[in-house]
Amino acid sequence: NGAIQLTGPEISVDRDGMIYSQGQQLDRLRISIFSPEARLEKVGDCYFRLLDEPEALEQGAELYWRCLENSNVDLTREMLSMLQVRRSFEAAQKIITSYDQLLNRAVNELGTLS
Helix, strand or coil: CCCCCCCCCCEEEECCCCCEEEEEEEECCCCCCCCCCCCCCEEECCCEEEECCCCCCCCCCCCCCCCCCCCCCHHHHHHHHHHHHHHHHHHHHHHHHHHHHHHHHHHHHHHCCC
């Protein structure tokens, strides 16, 4: 529940979250599940603190030391989605401009007929 003090150059973490320094077990990482409705408070620039109690400890979770996780975003699909939204916005903008010009013409021409 506090800061982990790491000493020495040889630091490792196993798949169960146990932290070792020079072969000695120092501490264990706590892995928790947060519901989407969990209340979090921002602490500093990159930390969050849970205001409620976690629902349960994650069972069967594994840590991979010195591994980089891939993104779960499909860049191609997201770019296509952004382009589609942009085109829809431009089409809506053209419709509004045309409608504005039509109203302007109707007001000006109807005003001169009277």
